[in-house]
Amino acid sequence: MVWSAPVRPGLAAGPPPARTAKTVVLIVTTSAVDAFVEATEGIRHGLTAPVKAITVDLADNPAQLSAQLGAKEIAVIVTVGNNAYEAAARFGTAPVIATMILRADLSAGSYRAPASAVVLDMPLTDILAALARVFPGKTRVGMIRNPGPTDVPVALLLAQAKAAGVTLRVLDCPKPEGLLQSFLSLRALVDFVWCPPDGTLYNATTVRPLILASLEKQLPVVGFSASFVRAGAAAGVYPDYLEAGVQAGELAQKYLAGPIAGVIEGPRKIRVAANPRVARLLGLRLAPNAGSDSGIVVIE
Numbered sequence: 245m246v247w248s249a250p251v252r253p254g255l256a257a258g259p260p261p262a263r264t265a266k267t268v269v270l271i272v273t274t275s276a277v278d279a280f281v282e283a284t285e286g287i288r289h290g291l292t293a294p295v296k297a298i299t300v301d302l303a304d305n306p307a308q309l310s311a312q313l314g315a316k317e318i319a320v321i322v323t324v325g326n327n328a329y330e331a332a333a334r335f336g337t338a339p340v341i342a343t344m345i346l347r348a349d350l351s352a353g354s355y356r357a358p359a360s361a362v363v364l365d366m367p368l369t370d371i372l373a374a375l376a377r378v379f380p381g382k383t384r385v386g387m388i389r390n391p392g393p394t395d396v397p398v399a400l401l402l403a404q405a406k407a408a409g410v411t412l413r414v415l416d417c418p419k420p421e422g423l424l425q426s427f428l429s430l431r432a433l434v435d436f437v438w439c440p441p442d443g444t445l446y447n448a449t450t451v452r453p454l455i456l457a458s459l460e461k462q463l464p465v466v467g468f469s470a471s472f473v474r475a476g477a478a479a480g481v482y483p484d485y486l487e488a489g490v491q492a493g494e495l496a497q498k499y500l501a502g503p504i505a506g507v508i509e510g511p512r513k514i515r516v517a518a519n520p521r522v523a524r525l526l527g528l529r530l531a532p533n534a535g536s537d538s539g540i541v542v543i544e
Contacts, residue, residue: 268295268319270298272323273302279470279485283489287492300312310335313336314336329349334355341358341499342362343492345361345364346441362509365510366481367510380529384410385436385437387412390417391418423450436465436479437465439466464526467479468481470515470541473519473543474544480517481517483515516539517541
């Protein structure tokens with residue numbers, strides 16, 4: 245999910261190491277995901293000399309992963325995504341700064357907690373405000389989510405949407421096999437469907453038939469990444485992944501300078517994208533200044 249959830253207690257990692265000219269920061273990421281590449285670049289911008297940053301790319305299937313993550317000279321590990329976080333928590337001994345991860349993921353599994361994190365969770369009110377900029381006058385919003393124990397109650401989501409002048413319909417879909425049926429059930433009931441970040445529900449197998457159904461049934465989809473918009477979503481609302489990486493790099497730098505354990509930050513910047521070509525096929529009227537000074541990124 246993409247909204248606030250309880251944070252697991254005990255986010256700590258001991259005293260920060262002394263900062264020296266040879267201080268090593270290990271970045272664990274994967275080049276297989278475009279957003280992760282952006283975040284990794286941001287991490288390097290957030291770090292400053294004399295830190296030495298070394299990157300481990302999980303896409304290369306490193307044979308000595310456990311040895312690399314457990315090296316004694318590493319002062320702090322910055323992880324990009326769930327797989328990187330799990331690998332660092334399993335094999336690493338240095339404190340972990342996690343990013344490109346949802347708040348609920350911090351309490352999932354039995355892995356040790358990170359020292360600090362930059363989560364991707366966005367407030368519902370910010371998402372709805374962004375969508376109002378893309379689709380002026382459209383106030384009926386559907387949302388399909390994979391329910392979890394840390395999810396915000398539907399009643400609270402509905403209340404937040406009502407306060408923003410939006411009618412929200414929330415459908416819980418625990419299995420990807422039921423996504424298309426859930427989507428089709430919203431036809432004629434909403435103006436568009438918001439797909440919150442969830443790699444289990446929205447993946448390479450499910451997104452293509454979802455986009456095809458969107459075009460066929462004239463029911464717009466709003467995705468959570470630029471690639472989702474390029475795939476055929478009418479619009480997208482998502483964190484600025486480069487900036488999320490910068491935040492993580494800054495947290496790592498601060499951790500090396502003094503104790504900051506337990507700091508959990510949300511994204512400082514949100515990006516809004518629209519696909520005019522898809523919008524035209526769906527008969528939608530986008531904001532007239534999209535792509536100029538509106539802050540709306542045009543993706544086709």
